[in-house]
Amino acid sequence: MNERLKGLYKTIILEHNKEPFFYEKNEEATYVLKAYNQICGDRFELYFVVKDGVIEDLTFHGFGCAISKASTSVLVKNLQGKDFVKALLFCQQFLSATTSEVESEENLGEELEAFSAAKEFPGRLKCATLAWDEIVGFLENGGRLTVDG
Amino acid sequence: MSFLKKMESDLADKLLNINGLRVVGQAKNKSAIVSFSMENIHPHDIATFLGAENIAIRAGHHCTQPVMDFFQIPATTRASFSIYNQAAEVDFFVEKVKEIKQFFG
Numbered sequence: 627m628n629e630r631l632k633g634l635y636k637t638i639i640l641e642h643n644k645e646p647f648f649y650e651k652n653e654e655a656t657y658v659l660k661a662y663n664q665i666c667g668d669r670f671e672l673y674f675v676v677k678d679g680v681i682e683d684l685t686f687h688g689f690g691c692a693i694s695k696a697s698t699s700v701l702v703k704n705l706q707g708k709d710f711v712k713a714l715l716f717c718q719q720f721l722s723a724t725t726s727e728v729e730s731e732e733n734l735g736e737e738l739e740a741f742s743a744a745k746e747f748p749g750r751l752k753c754a755t756l757a758w759d760e761i762v763g764f765l766e767n768g769g770r771l772t773v774d775g
Numbered sequence: 776m777s778f779l780k781k782m783e784s785d786l787a788d789k790l791l792n793i794n795g796l797r798v799v800g801q802a803k804n805k806s807a808i809v810s811f812s813m814e815n816i817h818p819h820d821i822a823t824f825l826g827a828e829n830i831a832i833r834a835g836h837h838c839t840q841p842v843m844d845f846f847q848i849p850a851t852t853r854a855s856f857s858i859y860n861q862a863a864e865v866d867f868f869v870e871k872v873k874e875i876k877q878f879f880g
Contacts, residue, residue, distance in 0.1 A: 627874050628827035635820075640879065644815075666819055667836040667843075667850045689849045691817035692879070750823060 634747060635692060638740040642696035647703040648685040657769070661688075661698070661760040663752060668694045670757055672702070676769060680709045686757070693753040697741055701757050704738075714765040717758050724754055779807035779856045782865055786854065789869045793876060799851050807856040810837075813872075816879045818852040824875045825852075830868060 655673035662669045670688035674681060684702045701720075705713050724741050744754040786809050787798050795814035812818060822834035834852045836843045843849060854868065 627878060628824065631824055631827050632878070635878075644880070665835070667840075668819075669849070689817075691819040693820075695817075747823070750819075753819070
């Protein structure tokens with residue numbers, strides 16, 4: 627089996643894929659954000675509970691490949707309790723480290739840096755960033771859903 | 776039975792022996808194509824690993840979302856045979872699918 631691929635999927639991604647954090651629907655959510663890749667069919671719904679600009683609770687549910695599911699799991703785990711400003715900065719740092727060709731100076735920790743390996747597989751990069759891109763748009767919009775919502 | 780049809784039939788039969796694997800579409804006179812899904816492993820992950828073994832396949836909803844909805848599946852992995860394929864590649868394919876299943880646990 628291909629060693630480079632095994633490196634990409636390493637234990638962190640496999641574990642999050644198998645047992646994702648905060649993986650449940652929430653009918654009490656303040657906002658429900660959809661992260662959908664029309665090309666491949668990956669689709670997640672992100673359930674926000676927001677109070678005074680703070681993400682009090684964030685869960686997700688849906689269907690996607692191991693990389694997109696694991697990256698969404700890591701995302702929701704890390705945004706719990708963050709205000710919009712900190713959440714946006716955090717997401718931007720992750721996206722920069724994951725997509726930029728320049729080696730990041732930020733130490734994001736092993737869990738987040740596992741996805742940097744996706745750079746070697748351009749066809750899978752969108753899998754790593756799907757939910758993150760959507761949340762950045764949502765946060766940049768001040769926590770308001772766009773028409774596409 | 777044509778050469779292509781024989782390979783398609785062999786592949787479907789061998790894949791069906793893998794626990795948790797479902798072959799989607801088993802019409803008698805279909806083309807030499809095998810679509811399948813595996814429990815807890817996304818078709819794109821399967822495609823990526825098979826691609827690394829130089830097995831070119833397609834994965835996703837194949838622009839047939841209504842059919843996918845009918846089968847209640849979001850995506851499949853799809854192998855298509857053509858004149859340049861060889862019978863031995865069926866076994867190689869099955870072997871690699873088994874390795875992927877083992878890797879994902």
